[in-house]
Amino acid sequence: MKHICTLALAALVGMQAYAAEKQIIRISTDQTDLVLQVAPNGRLYQSYLGEKLLHESDLDLLGWSVHPASDASVIERGWEVCSTSGNEDFFEPAWGVTHSDGNPSTWLYYVSSSTKQVEGGTQTDILLRDDKYPVDVTLHYIAYPKENIIKTWSEIKHQEKKPISLFRYASTMLYFSSPSYYLTEFSSDWAKEVQMTSQQLQFGKKIVDTKLGSRAAMHAQPFFMVGLGQPVAENTGDVLMGTIGWTGNFRFTFEVDNVGNLRVIPSINPYASVYELPKGEVFTTPEFIFTLSKGTGEGSRNFQRWARNYQLKDGKGTRMTLLNNWENTAFDFDEPILAELMKEAKDLGVDMFLLDDGWFGNKYPRNSDNAGLGDWEANRQKLPGGVPALVRYAKEAGVEFGIWIEPEMVNPKSELMEKHPDWAIHYPNRETYYYRNQLVLDMSNPEVQDYVYEVVDKLMKENPDLAYFKWDCNSPITNIYSPYLKDKQGRLYIDHIRGVYNVMKRVSENYPKLPLMLCSGGGARCDYEALKHFTEFWCSDNTDPVERIYIQWGFSQFFPAKAMCAHVTSWNKNASIKFRTDVASMCKLGFDIGLKELSADELVYCQTAVANWKRLSSTILDGEQYRLVSPYEGNHMAVNYVSTDQQKAVLFAYDVYPRFEEKLFPVKLQGLDPNKMYKVEEINLMPGVKSVLKANGKVLSGDYLMKIGLEVFGFKPLHSCVIELTEQK
Missing domain, CATH: 3.20.20.70 (Aldolase class I)
Incomplete structure (x- = not known):
């Protein structure tokens, strides 16, 4: 007992001494905080990932626990940011390295970190180094505050005399503690892309990967969603949404450990790819891009806004029909x-x-x-x-x-x-x-x-x-x-x-x-x-x-x-x-x-639809998208787009295969200004056909349109309705 108390006291004194000079690295958007800390053992751990903390002083309360009977230099079940093969962790590593002398272990210690401003956000670079071998790993993060997106990737290089072998190379490692986890994945095949399915993650590993080399996403798309505490939903619940920038073999590993924590590891697939890295050459992993959001709708708008602003070629330009x-x-x-x-x-x-x-x-x-x-x-x-x-x-x-x-x-x-x-x-x-x-x-x-x-x-x-x-x-x-x-x-x-x-x-x-x-x-x-x-x-x-x-x-x-x-x-x-x-x-x-092959009326319709699309393209292509009715949840689908100034909106509504005399509900729009008045007009009508929309031609408030909605669904299979909404001043 005396020996245990002495160890506990030593650990406590060490932690208190360390707290005064605790190294905290905060990677933040306007809505999300990723907080990393250097532990007393000199290694880097994730201490928080979630909704943004409002008070800087609260960061000092974040950390980890050291078991009283354990060596204070080892963090029990620590969420190491770059956990490596051969260390004391028992779960899937981020990096796996076989050194030129055959040693398969790597332990990375914090060296330094820096930040700089880049287009749209702040880049944080963190240098880690092995204490026994001349091997460096640099972690890179870019936080885009307004879009609530974090982009992260890693680099490894070494100065060993002979090449080293890499058998794991993750872009990052993220940890979560939640009562439950629900994965939505996107399986695929030719003509059957992005088939959405969901499942609860239980103890052990779930892997989504591809081994096709080129045309690599034919069977699995390179993105996923994880509901934290409940299945993913459009407008509710905490959701992690992530995608990897790699058009080759990728692998997503979702591992729930024995105490119910989840680690998410996006990476190049190591299948048939033990990579021989010469001295001085830099191995760079793909970018992993993620957002934490309240519902998938918000997360999608984060991605869409970020892509248009920073990642997509000519993201702010027009597109040709x-x-x-x-x-x-x-x-x-x-x-x-x-x-x-x-x-x-x-x-x-x-x-x-x-x-x-x-x-x-x-x-x-x-x-x-x-x-x-x-x-x-x-x-x-x-x-x-x-x-x-x-x-x-x-x-x-x-x-x-x-x-x-x-x-x-x-x-x-x-x-x-x-x-x-x-x-x-x-x-x-x-x-x-x-x-x-x-x-x-x-x-x-x-x-x-x-x-x-x-x-x-x-x-x-x-x-x-x-x-x-x-x-x-x-x-x-x-x-x-x-x-x-x-x-x-x-x-x-x-x-x-x-x-x-x-x-x-x-x-x-x-x-x-x-x-x-x-x-x-x-x-x-x-x-x-x-x-x-x-x-x-x-x-x-x-x-x-x-x-x-x-x-x-x-x-x-x-x-x-x-x-x-x-x-x-x-x-x-x-x-x-x-x-x-x-x-x-x-x-x-x-x-x-x-x-x-078109009739005269069909050609006129197409010409009109093209002209309407061009006129409304800035709203459709650059506006905020709101998915309203999912085809996975019924026999209809609806989505609307709203211009950034909220002066224009477009609603697309589709009756796919309605059931006989099923109960229909109005479609409640989203993203409008509740205090603006909007003229409702059905467009894309066939020549000689008049709109049967009850609200056609009326001026309604954004509040009414979002709380009461429009009756746009019907009982006719393969029927569609396109509604243009224009602010009236």
Whole structure:
């Protein structure tokens, strides 16, 4: 007993001495505090993550407990910010390092921290160092106060004589203590993107990951939501929402420990990726971006506002409406057909004509998906005038011209494969297997990076008026071996993606005003690192408006409408052209349809809808979004957008498959000024059809619209209603 009391007293004296000079690092937004502390043992721990504390003095009360019978130099079950493999913690580590002498342990101690102002926020950098090996880890955080977003990433470097091996490399580690935890994840497949499902997290680990290398988000999207204490809800409850900026293999680990605490670890997936790091080279993890919010609606608006302001290429700019040819012609077209479609684009009222797949390849013409990838010269038989002639036709028609490319891929039937078989990722001694008749080019190879960049650069130099690129990526990595990396195959998955980003960055820097669509066989690329260099992304090849309601609902959890491309096509002809167009109009509007298949009234409707969308695009693309009625909770869906000055709003309401004579409720809008008066007007009506909306033409207060609402739902399947609200002074 005497021995225990002596230890307790020593621990208490140590803690009291330390309290006078306690090192506290506070990373804050206007609504959230992340508080880190250096413990008596010299290591860094998370002492608080939650709603912002109002009083600075309260920070001194935060901390940890030392067991009376334990060594005060060890924090029992401490929430170490950068817990490493081989230390005294028993749970999933952030970093795993095997040193050049074979020692698999790393213990990191606090060295220093600093802050600086960056665009939109404050960056905090914290240096940690191993006490036995010359290994440094630097933690980086940027807090965006107004948007309530925190972005974090890590770097590791060393001065050991020989390379070290990295087998874990988390972007960050976050800890929570709550009675319960509920994960909402977003599973996926081609034409089935962002399928939302929820489950309660229990003791142990839940892992969401992908091992596809390229087109990596085909099965799992790189974002999640965790309800703290209750399942996630739109307008209530504490929610963590996070996403990783990595278009390759990622892994989210959610681990509930034996005392009910949760650690969340976002990282590159270490699968087949033991990374050999030479002396002096810096390994940088992807950015992890997160927000803590009251409900997912608030969290989504945080992300959307932050993306437009700081992360999305040309986030504050406009977006072009377009007509694509793919659903109309597929590979079967020539110059006269395309020239006529450009005139249709002008007649429709859109800004641009986008030429999709099938325009290239001569020795191996691109007439199907089994040949031509890699040979980015216009097919002389289809397009004798080449791309310059198409740009000229577009100018004559009065629209911009954009083009599709898939520069990271190669068909075995291609001149590129004949000249550079070593540029493709493939096994040297096994039978090659193909996904979609193609292979992935080895972007870890600098020569391949130069080639991919030159695909864009050459097209732009030859056609400076090219206005847009749709950049596709249709295959995961198969035959996983890099001829370039040779005996360093553990670097392939990581260095390949770094090579992809190098090219994207190079294109973006040299063509800063060039809009680009990020596409990957649909929505299998949707990360905020790539979106630094792309203005928008393609949500899904599935353009059935019913499915798109769910897909667009899911993506809107993390992305602004102006980043989400939605096209009107012929998928699901049971749905009217109005319903199809109204669903696409809640995002960045485009068309992929032959106008000749439309009746005269349908064409007039489309022209009117395009004109309305353009007129209201600043509200839809840059306004605050409020998801009102979830398709997951019934047979209807509704969302509204409100301009930043609250003078204009747009409500989209959809009856999907209503039940017979079900009870219907008014839709209560959100985000309006309760003291403003708004004129209510239904738009996007078919020619000759009058609105049956009871409130059509009336002037109602924002208070009434938010508390009483509008009766916009009905019993007709696949019916839609678009309402414009305008402040009356």
